[in-house]
Amino acid sequence: xxxxxxxxxxxxxxxxxxxxxxxxxxxxxxxxxxxxxxxxxxxxxxxxxxxxxxxxxxxxxxxxxxxxxxxxxxxxxxxxxxxxxxxxxxxxxxxxxxxxxxxxxxxxxxxxxxxxxxxxxxxxxxxxxxxxxxxxxxxxxxxxxxxxxxxxxxxxxxxxxxxxxxxxxxxxxxxxxxxxxxxxxxxxxxxxxxxxxxxxxxxxxxxxxxxxxxxxxxxxxxxxxxxxxxxxxxxxxxxxxxxxxxxxxxxxxx
Numbered sequence: 269x270x271x272x273x274x275x276x277x278x279x280x281x282x283x284x285x286x287x288x289x290x291x292x293x294x295x296x297x298x299x300x301x302x303x304x305x306x307x308x309x310x311x312x313x314x315x316x317x318x319x320x321x322x323x324x325x326x327x328x329x330x331x332x333x334x335x336x337x338x339x340x341x342x343x344x345x346x347x348x349x350x351x352x353x354x355x356x357x358x359x360x361x362x363x364x365x366x367x368x369x370x371x372x373x374x375x376x377x378x379x380x381x382x383x384x385x386x387x388x389x390x391x392x393x394x395x396x397x398x399x400x401x402x403x404x405x406x407x408x409x410x411x412x413x414x415x416x417x418x419x420x421x422x423x424x425x426x427x428x429x430x431x432x433x434x435x436x437x438x439x440x441x442x443x444x445x446x447x448x449x450x451x452x453x454x455x456x457x458x459x460x461x462x463x464x465x466x467x468x469x470x471x472x473x474x475x476x477x478x479x480x481x482x483x484x485x486x487x488x489x490x491x492x493x494x495x496x497x498x499x500x501x502x503x504x505x506x507x508x509x510x511x512x513x514x515x516x517x518x519x520x521x522x
Contacts, residue, residue, distance in 0.1 A: 284312055287308065291313075295370070299366040308346075310343065452481075453468055456507075457507060465505035465507055485507065494510055
């Protein structure tokens with residue numbers, strides 16, 4: 269037995285100047301050419317359906333879906349009646365085919381209602397065989413040893429104390445001191461007497477070493493151990509050892 273759909277379109281009645289009754293009957297009459305689609309106002313149909321939804325309070329999705337399907341069919345028939353057709357082309361609409369489609373739509377609608385009733389009654393699950401399938405019982409959790417909680421806590425504390433903490437190795441970057449950089453600059457000047465500052469920077473591996481090299485050159489220039497020349501702005505800096513200071517002249521009075 270099929271349960272009635274009280275919230276669907278079965279209890280919905282249209283009231284138009286040329287028709288009064290259910291919406292699906294209106295569609296059936298139009299498709300059978302028993303009612304002219306031109307005499308039906310689709311605006312009035314939509315307004316009355318929206319008023320029906322307001323009366324329901326909360327519109328069921330199935331009701332909206334049914335109205336959308338029938339409304340789309342009515343719009344198609346309305347558009348076909350308004351568009352001009354060539355005289356040589358016959359009407360492809362077969363009344364028998366439309367009736368068959370409407371009957372199929374009704375059968376699917378009834379089957380959907382029946383399945384909905386069975387789903388609400390939890391009748392959608394069936395066991396295979398006469399006795400069904402035995403569901404295995406979940407395994408019981410393992411039991412703890414027969415000890416007092418305090419003894420277990422002390423044993424766990426001793427175990428955690430005995431386990432050494434993992435040593436984390438941190439990667440460190442070697443730092444070049446100012447003294448080491450000064451020696452590096454002097455070694456670059458050994459033998460040749462002069463060198464380019466770019467050659468000193470080529471051995472630097474990072475920004476910190478570059479700054480240390482520049483500071484080392486300033487220290488050596490301040491101590492007058494080397495001389496720095498830069499012919500043009502932002503050009504290459506040439507380093508060379510300073511000439512040893514000449515001994516002071518001794519006067520005859522001394």
